[in-house]
Each structure stands twice: as C-alpha cells, then as structure tokens.
Amino acid sequence: MMKIRLNTSTVLQGSLQDIPVPTRVRIPLQEKHKSVVKKKQIVGCGQVIAEISSKSAYNLGFVHSSINGMVEDILPDAIIVGPIPAPKEGEEAPVPARTEPCAELDTLAGEELCRKLLELGVTTSGMHATRTVIVNGLNPEPGMIASEHLLESASETLKAGIQLLERALKPGSIKLVIATGRQFTVHGCTTITASDVYPATIDPLVIYAATGAERPDNVDILSVVDLYHIGRVAETKLPFTQSVVSVKDKVFCVPVGTAVEDLLTAAAVSIGPDKIVTLGGPMRGASIFDMAIGIDKSCSAITMVDVGQFPPVQPNPCINCGECVLACPARIHPGMLSRYAEFEMFDEARSHHVEACLECGMCTFVCPANRPVLQYLLLAKAALIAQDEEVAACRLQDL
Ligand code: SF4
Numbered sequence: 554m555m556k557i558r559l560n561t562s563t564v565l566q567g568s569l570q571d572i573p574v575p576t577r578v579r580i581p582l583q584e585k586h587k588s589v590v591k592k593k594q595i596v597g598c599g600q601v602i603a604e605i606s607s608k609s610a611y612n613l614g615f616v617h618s619s620i621n622g623m624v625e626d627i628l629p630d631a632i633i634v635g636p637i638p639a640p641k642e643g644e645e646a647p648v649p650a651r652t653e654p655c656a657e658l659d660t661l662a663g664e665e666l667c668r669k670l671l672e673l674g675v676t677t678s679g680m681h682a683t684r685t686v687i688v689n690g691l692n693p694e695p696g697m698i699a700s701e702h703l704l705e706s707a708s709e710t711l712k713a714g715i716q717l718l719e720r721a722l723k724p725g726s727i728k729l730v731i732a733t734g735r736q737f738t739v740h741g742c743t744t745i746t747a748s749d750v751y752p753a754t755i756d757p758l759v760i761y762a763a764t765g766a767e768r769p770d771n772v773d774i775l776s777v778v779d780l781y782h783i784g785r786v787a788e789t790k791l792p793f794t795q796s797v798v799s800v801k802d803k804v805f806c807v808p809v810g811t812a813v814e815d816l817l818t819a820a821a822v823s824i825g826p827d828k829i830v831t832l833g834g835p836m837r838g839a840s841i842f843d844m845a846i847g848i849d850k851s852c853s854a855i856t857m858v859d860v861g862q863f864p865p866v867q868p869n870p871c872i873n874c875g876e877c878v879l880a881c882p883a884r885i886h887p888g889m890l891s892r893y894a895e896f897e898m899f900d901e902a903r904s905h906h907v908e909a910c911l912e913c914g915m916c917t918f919v920c921p922a923n924r925p926v927l928q929y930l931l932l933a934k935a936a937l938i939a940q941d942e943e944v945a946a947c948r949l950q951d952l
Pocket residue numbers: 877880881882883884885886887909910911912913914915916917926927930
C-alpha cells in the first residue's frame with residue numbers, strides 16, 4: 554500500500570488571493586440548468602445566464618456570468634463568455650448590464666429567503682427547515698486547504714452566512730466540526746472536534762462524529778466553503794460569482810469558469826506531461842485532460858499528482874485479500890461488490906448494499922491488486938439508478 558499522509562489539517566499561511574480577471578470564462582452548467590441568454594448577447598458580471606425551471610425554493614442555484622463580456626457559445630455543459638468585441642466605426646460600445654444589490658434580502662425569511670438565495674446562485678437542495686445544521690470545517694482531503702483557510706481568515710463572512718441561514722432555516726442548532734487540536738470558532742455555532750484523518754472528514758462520517766447517529770434524517774450538512782459563499786451573498790446582496798480554490802499551499806478566489814490553466818499560471822505552477830491535474834482532491838477528484846475547462850463554484854481545489862506516484866489501476870483479478878474490507882468505513886464488502894459489478898451482476902450488488910458506499914475511494918487506495926474498486930462500484934450504482942428510472946417510467950399500457 555502506498556504510504557501518504559491522510560491527515561487533512563495543515564499549517565496555514567497568507568490570505569485569499571485574487572488573480573487577474575480572465576478575458577474568457579467557461580461557466581459550468583448542470584443538466585437541469587436552462588440557458589436564458591443568446592449567443593453574442595452582452596452580459597454583465599452577476600447577470601443570470603441559466604436558470605432552473607422549477608419554482609421550488611430548494612434546488613440548484615441559478616448561474617450568473619462571472620465577468621462582463623459577450624456570450625460566445627452555449628454548450629450542454631457550459632456557457633462561454635468572452636471579451637466584448639470592439640464597436641464598429643460610428644457605433645457606441647455596448648454597455649453590460651449592471652447587477653443591483655437585492656434589497657429584499659434583509660427582510661425575507663424561511664422558504665421565501667431560500668428561493669431568493671437560489672436565485673442568487675446558492676444551491677438550496679440540501680437545505681431543510683428546523684433541522685440540525687452541521688458545518689463541516691475539516692479540510693476534506695489531504696492537500697485541500699480551503700476550509701481551514703476560511704475558518705482562519707474569513708470569520709466575519711462566515712458569521713454573516715450563519716445569520717442568513719438562521720433566518721432561512723430556523724435550525725434547531727448549528728454545529729461546527731473542526732479537527733481535534735484546532736481552535737477555530739464561528740459565531741452562532743457550537744464547536745465539536747473530530748478526527749482529521751481521511752476518510753473521517755467526509756460528510757457522512759462527520760455527521761456521525763457530531764451526532765452519534767448514522768444517516769440521521771434530521772440533519773443537514775454544508776462545508777465551510779459553501780457557508781462562505783452564503784456569507785458573501787449576505788454581505789454584498791449580490792450573486793457570488795467566484796470559486797474559492799486551493800492550489801498547493803495557497804487559496805485563490807477566482808471568477809467561476811476561470812480556465813484551470815489560467816489559475817495555474819497565476820499560481821506560478823507549471824504543468825507538463827509528468828503531472829496529472831485533478832479537479833478536487835487526490836482521493837475523490839476527477840482528473841482532467843483539457844486545461845481550458847472552467848472551474849465550477851463547487852470545486853475547492855486543483856491537485857497535481859506526479860505521474861508514477863501511484864501504480865495505475867487496472868482490471869486485475871481480485872485476490873480476495875480483504876484489505877478493502879478493513880479500510881471501508883461503510884462496513885460493506887468492496888471486493889465482492891466490485892466483482893459483481895465487473896460481471897454486470899447489478900442486482901446482486903444491490904442486495905449486498907452497494908448503495909451504502911460513501912465513495913471515499915479507500916478501497917481502491919489500499920487494493921494490492923490495483924483494481925479500480927470504487928470505479929466498479931460507481932458503475933453498479935449508475936446501472937441501478939438507470940434500471941430504477943426505467944422501471945419508474947413504465948406504464949401499464951406499455952406492458
Ligand atoms: S469507496 Fe470503497 S471503501 Fe469507501 S465506502 Fe465505498 S466501498 Fe467502502
């Protein structure tokens with residue numbers, strides 16, 4: 554097994570850093586988002602460019618332009634905003650719309666406030682009224698430092714976020730979970746300490762550490778980075794159009810959709826064929842091959858992994874050693890489940906609780922056969938979701 558440090562707490566230094574405003578951004582969209590702009594339309598920073606058609610207060614947040622510019626392209630998974638072309642001779646230069654602060658934000662409460670937050674770009678789908686709210690203040694993975702950095706440097710913004718959440722959700726209590734030995738506090742939260750050794754830092758295990766219950770149905774959890782986004786909305790009354798992203802030992806605030814290569818250039822990080830670049834952390838991040846990909850609001854780290862640092866995973870046979878069972882925090886049998894998935898025995902995978910997998914990646918990390926264990930489990934989960942959707946869509950007359 555490859556030995557790397559799995560503690561996620563780290564020595565903190567410096568403040569949030571800006572980068573030069575990029576001339577072009579590729580703003581990611583989710584499948585549910587519907588574009589509300591047209592190609593060649595001039596848009597201002599903070600202007601809505603994609604919405605959710607549902608009127609619910611609890612859904613994905615609207616998407617806003619993160620720079621002043623012109624819509625260059627509308628793709629299924631992104632809207633590209635580039636520079637405004639120079640006006641033709643005799644024509645006036647187009648002026649991007651200016652977004653005004655939302656005056657109602659101070660007076661709304663409950664569901665109406667949640668809906669307004671959604672329109673201002675906050676994803677509210679995980680929020681419910683009157684539950685216990687847990688703020689996960691642990692850095693989620695080794696090398697991802699944004700959470701503790703914000704706890705150290707942005708206490709007023711986090712306090713503003715808590716005050717807004719209190720009005721929106723009227724929670725029973727708000728608990729902040731931090732690493733054992735750390736001293737962070739956030740006004741309005743009860744502080745609880747927990748292990749910072751991965752995978753104890755992922756949400757289901759943080760909920761367990763804070764409540765003593767597995768999968769309780771009266772708890773909502775959000776990260777410190779999510780709370781910072783809400784706090785910035787509270788402070789400015791404007792959509793927060795930035796991503797907070799760590800690169801090595803620095804934390805940057807960049808316009809959503811900034812190309813990975815623009816951030817790495819600003820961070821003075823050189824990339825070459827000897828590096829794998831990952832959106833997210835080393836355990837659960839997604840490796841990318843296109844450095845022009847835009848950074849999403851939910852991405853809180855760019856990680857570089859040296860080629861060859863880890864042996865490549867391959868569809869090698871399982872040797873039934875049990876290492877993955879010992880490492881699995883969900884107490885399921887990853888090796889057996891991976892074999893079911895490998896041979897498309899998805900119903901057997903379901904009956905052995907594949908859905909309980911927390912997607913922490915520890916099974917792949919410890920597997921001496923270098924099998925893509927988690928990847929097999931993700932395949933089984935996706936196949937079962939597709940199967941369930943197909944069944945749900947069946948009507949009697951189709952039979
Ligand atoms: S990713 Fe692997 S180790 Fe983690 S919960 Fe799922 S099966 Fe267990």
